[in-house]
Amino acid sequence: MSKVVETFDRWAEEGRDAELEREHHDVARQVIAAMQLKPGERVLDLGCGNGWATRLIAQTSPGVQAIGIDAAPKMIARAEALHSLTIRARYEVCAFEKLDFKDNHFDRVFSMEALYYAADLEQAVRECFRVLKPGGSIETLVDYYAESAASEPWAKVMGLALHRLSEPGWRTLFERHHFHNVTTARVIDSRGPGGAHDFKSDECEPTFATKEALHKAGTLRVRAEKQK
Ligand SMILES: C[S@@+](CC[C@H](N)C(=O)[O-])C[C@H]1O[C@@H](n2cnc3c(N)ncnc32)[C@H](O)[C@@H]1O
Numbered sequence: 001m002s003k004v005v006e007t008f009d010r011w012a013e014e015g016r017d018a019e020l021e022r023e024h025h026d027v028a029r030q031v032i033a034a035m036q037l038k039p040g041e042r043v044l045d046l047g048c049g050n051g052w053a054t055r056l057i058a059q060t061s062p063g064v065q066a067i068g069i070d071a072a073p074k075m076i077a078r079a080e081a082l083h084s085l086t087i088r089a090r091y092e093v094c095a096f097e098k099l100d101f102k103d104n105h106f107d108r109v110f111s112m113e114a115l116y117y118a119a120d121l122e123q124a125v126r127e128c129f130r131v132l133k134p135g136g137s138i139e140t141l142v143d144y145y146a147e148s149a150a151s152e153p154w155a156k157v158m159g160l161a162l163h164r165l166s167e168p169g170w171r172t173l174f175e176r177h178h179f180h181n182v183t184t185a186r187v188i189d190s191r192g193p194g195g196a197h198d199f200k201s202d203e204c205e206p207t208f209a210t211k212e213a214l215h216k217a218g219t220l221r222v223r224a225e226k227q228k
Pocket of ligand 1: 017047070094095096111112119
C-alpha cells in the first residue's frame with residue numbers, strides 16, 4: 001500500500017475527512033458555482049475524499065452525474081456511508097494514474113487539494129486529458145504551490161513526496177499535455193482565516209500565523225480545456 005493511501009485511510013479512520021470538508025468547502029463552492037454545470041453533464045471528482053464535493057456537484061443542476069474517485073478505500077467507504085440515494089453520485093476506489101473510465105467519458109473534471117499527491121503527476125494529467133470529452137474542461141485547486149510559502153513544510157511534516165509546482169509550472173504542466181486555454185487564479189476563502197481563539201493546530205497549520213498566511217495566498221485554481 002502506498003504511503004499516501006496509508007495516510008488518507010488513517011485520516012478517514014480519525015474523522016479528518018470532515019475537517020477537509022470544513023477547510024475546503026467555501027473555495028470549492030465558489031469554483032463549482034463558476035463551472036456553471038449543465039443538466040446531464042458527467043463530472044469526475046478526482047481525489048474525492050469522503051465525497052462531499054462529489055455530492056455538491058451532483059446537486060448543482062438537474063441530472064448532473066458525479067463520480068468521485070480516490071485511492072484510499074477508507075475514504076471511499078466514508079463517501080458511501082455519507083451518500084444519500086436521492087443524489088446522482090457514486091464513488092470508486094481508483095488511482096489518478098490509471099482512471100478506470102473510457103476515453104472521452106466526462107464533460108468536466110474537478111479536483112480539490114489532491115493532484116499534487118499523485119505518485120506520477122505527468123501520468124495523472126495524461127489520464128485526465130484522455131477521459132475528458134473534446135470541449136470538456138478541468139478545474140484543479142491546490143493549496144500547496146511554490147508561491148504559497150507557508151505550505152512549504154507540508155511534504156516534510158506529512159512524510160510524503162509531494163509535487164511543489166509554481167503557478168507557471170502548473171500552467172505548463174497542462175499545456176505539455178495538450179490542454180488549451182490554461183488559466184490560473186487565486187481563490188480566497190470568503191470566511192477569512194477565522195479567529196485566533198478557536199484555532200486548532202495540526203501538522204499543516206502549526207500556528208494561527210500559518211493559517212493567516214495560507215489564507216492570504218489563497219487556493220491556486222488552474223483551469224484548462226480539451227479542444228473540440
Ligand atoms: C487532501 S485530500 C482531499 C480530499 C477531498 N478532495 C477534500 O477536499 O476533502 C487528498 C485526497 O487525494 C487522494 N489521492 C492522493 N493521491 C491519489 C492518487 N494517486 N490517486 C487517487 N487518489 C489519490 C487521497 O487519498 C486523499 O483522499
